[in-house]
Amino acid sequence: MRLEINGWSSKITFSATHIIPGHYKCGRLHGHDYAINATIFGTIGADGVIMDFISVKEFLRKIAAELDHKVLIPLRDEGVKKDGDSIRYSLRGKEYLFPLEDCALLDVAVASAEELADFVLGRVKEKVHFPDNVSRVEIGVDEGEGQGAWTGIDLKA
Numbered sequence: 001m002r003l004e005i006n007g008w009s010s011k012i013t014f015s016a017t018h019i020i021p022g023h024y025k026c027g028r029l030h031g032h033d034y035a036i037n038a039t040i041f042g043t044i045g046a047d048g049v050i051m052d053f054i055s056v057k058e059f060l061r062k063i064a065a066e067l068d069h070k071v072l073i074p075l076r077d078e079g080v081k082k083d084g085d086s087i088r089y090s091l092r093g094k095e096y097l098f099p100l101e102d103c104a105l106l107d108v109a110v111a112s113a114e115e116l117a118d119f120v121l122g123r124v125k126e127k128v129h130f131p132d133n134v135s136r137v138e139i140g141v142d143e144g145e146g147q148g149a150w151t152g153i154d155l156k157a
């Protein structure tokens with residue numbers, strides 16, 4: 001059985017700016033409305049539910065709030081450098097300078113929906129307690145409605 005959390009209807013959304021280096025169009029600074037979705041797989045527990053998903057929603061909303069109205073900076077891109085209170089981002093002959101307070105610093109190589117999904121899943125894995133009857137968790141990050149990237153992890157070996 002699975003439990004689905006739709007980020008759009010649950011208001012787990014954020015708006016942010018990013019760049020996809022080397023892409024003919026997305027290589028320019030631009031923004032999206034994003035939503036974070038989740039699917040939780042498991043069996044029904046003694047209390048009649050897979051798990052209390054309100055806590056998962058609240059956790060995902062916190063992550064969305066951290067990213068909201070920020071420039072998504074991929075810290076693993078070698079063109080990204082901290083420069084005092086700024087982030088200098090050099091790529092393919094262009095240079096951007098962003099105030100640090102406007103940036104969300106992410107441990108990813110590219111600020112794509114795919115890597116954002118991995119980033120969110122990593123946080124969920126680290127901080128959310130799943131009961132034993134939950135077997136798998138999947139996270140999807142949508143860049144606009146109807147297009148997104150999903151990743152997941154099995155909780156039992």
Ligand SMILES: [Zn+2]
Nearest residue numbers: 018026030032
């Ligand atoms: Zn984009």
